[in-house]
Amino acid sequence: MRFPETLRYTPSHEWIEVTGKKARVGITDFAQKELGDIVFVELPEAGRTVKAQQACCVVESVKTASDIYSPVDGTITAVNADLDKKPELINEDCYAKGWIFEIELTNPAQIDNLLTAKSYSESYAT
Amino acid sequence: MSYKTPLYDNHTAHEARMIDFHGWEMPVHYSGILDEHQTVRTKAGIFDLSHMGEIDVCGPESVDFLNYIICNNMNRLSYDGRIIYTGLLNENGGFIDDLLVYRKKPDSFMLVVNAANRENDLEWINRHASSFDVTVEDRSLSTGLIALQGPSSVDILKEAMGSSFKDLYYYHFTESKINRSPMTISRTGYTGEDGFEIYGGWDDIPHVWDAILEAGRHRGIKPIGLGARDTLRLEMRYPLHGSDISETVTPLEAGLSWIVDFSKDEFIGKKALVEQNANGVKRQLIAFVMADKGVPRAGYDILCGNETIGTVTSGTMSPSLLQGIGMGYVDPERLDRNNLFLKIYDKQKKIEFQKGPFIRPRIYAKK
Numbered sequence: 001m002r003f004p005e006t007l008r009y010t011p012s013h014e015w016i017e018v019t020g021k022k023a024r025v026g027i028t029d030f031a032q033k034e035l036g037d038i039v040f041v042e043l044p045e046a047g048r049t050v051k052a053q054q055a056c057c058v059v060e061s062v063k064t065a066s067d068i069y070s071p072v073d074g075t076i077t078a079v080n081a082d083l084d085k086k087p088e089l090i091n092e093d094c095y096a097k098g099w100i101f102e103i104e105l106t107n108p109a110q111i112d113n114l115l116t117a118k119s120y121s122e123s124y125a126t
Numbered sequence: 127m128s129y130k131t132p133l134y135d136n137h138t139a140h141e142a143r144m145i146d147f148h149g150w151e152m153p154v155h156y157s158g159i160l161d162e163h164q165t166v167r168t169k170a171g172i173f174d175l176s177h178m179g180e181i182d183v184c185g186p187e188s189v190d191f192l193n194y195i196i197c198n199n200m201n202r203l204s205y206d207g208r209i210i211y212t213g214l215l216n217e218n219g220g221f222i223d224d225l226l227v228y229r230k231k232p233d234s235f236m237l238v239v240n241a242a243n244r245e246n247d248l249e250w251i252n253r254h255a256s257s258f259d260v261t262v263e264d265r266s267l268s269t270g271l272i273a274l275q276g277p278s279s280v281d282i283l284k285e286a287m288g289s290s291f292k293d294l295y296y297y298h299f300t301e302s303k304i305n306r307s308p309m310t311i312s313r314t315g316y317t318g319e320d321g322f323e324i325y326g327g328w329d330d331i332p333h334v335w336d337a338i339l340e341a342g343r344h345r346g347i348k349p350i351g352l353g354a355r356d357t358l359r360l361e362m363r364y365p366l367h368g369s370d371i372s373e374t375v376t377p378l379e380a381g382l383s384w385i386v387d388f389s390k391d392e393f394i395g396k397k398a399l400v401e402q403n404a405n406g407v408k409r410q411l412i413a414f415v416m417a418d419k420g421v422p423r424a425g426y427d428i429l430c431g432n433e434t435i436g437t438v439t440s441g442t443m444s445p446s447l448l449q450g451i452g453m454g455y456v457d458p459e460r461l462d463r464n465n466l467f468l469k470i471y472d473k474q475k476k477i478e479f480q481k482g483p484f485i486r487p488r489i490y491a492k493k
Contacts, residue, residue, distance in 0.1 A: 036143075036158060036159055036353070037158050039443035040162070040420065040421050040450075042420070042470075042471060058471060060352060060421045062158065062159040062160060062351055062442065062445070063154075065421065082227060091338065
């Protein structure tokens, strides 16, 4: 399994990639493997304001529905519409083509509280 | 206590994802549920079902005894080698279990029951057997079971066993041998595809598994886990005990009145069912397809207009239809088939009432 060093992670298996004041969010390689074949993503609405650790969308595999939590406070600015037709992008490429939503950070300092690749993979991805 | 089937090492060697299934360590998937599902629909799949229970009932009063404890009529088993689907009901008409009954001889039968209910079933069966001249023997832990399902099943079994079982029709079985070990070959399954269920000795079953996999290799056979078993059965609208039927649900409510024979003198649950039949059921199992996007899951509310009229008991994304499908109980008096919704994440999503199975069955029935 792969956990890029450039990303930050949550105990609930989301990754976040920060670029300036914006960030992209998705689920980790571990999470997509655990869920199995992903068949549907209920995307969040762009413009919605969310809090860290708030459930804001749902990823559905054949077996189960799984809430996705925002890693940070912010406003959702974009969603990955490709997932509507091809939810399997999350299985195929969870860190790039399988991103889920983009968020504008309210408080960029929150990123420092998130897990590094090393601590996530050691403590949660097992 | 955790049980392992004789194929446990085989599953872990194939890198199956294992789960605890009612005390059994079972494969939930190997290559992935979607891939396994499509493999069964287009080629063939092999399933380890050794966790299921096999209970023999024999003796001079076997027919009378079984007629008393099941709701179907044993006279449907009119000759050796026939199988019926039926229910083991409690006094309220609720399903203690659903099961298959195999007629081996006029006074010798095999009951095939769900792994999760085996101990309950046995306790119930033994309790009532004491007033009949029958013997009950649980052979579950010495009997292995493999299912071979899918359109290529016949060709694969022919290669593995040298017979294409041309005269073996759906819901019939025959005794045979694989590598000199006795086997029961049954034309049954839980997928809606043509196929076989093969019962054999605990230690013999791994050899059968290997032989079938070998014979099926160039036909694309794959091992299939419980995950795809669930999506396959759901597309056929087969109920699952513990989800769609239970001790508090009767065959009439579950749309299974065809397995109840009211003409029988007496059987456990008859009184309650006669009453329910006269008064009408208060809830009814329906099936539906998602018209809006979304995946139904057990526990979701079923709405008619804005009013909650029931609950989903099984749901998934149908790998064949690429649409959400499900089943659930509703109040028949408040059911308007053209105005149905599910409540999913607090949103109302439209569903369409489904008549019959979601996918046409392709079983090998006598013409």
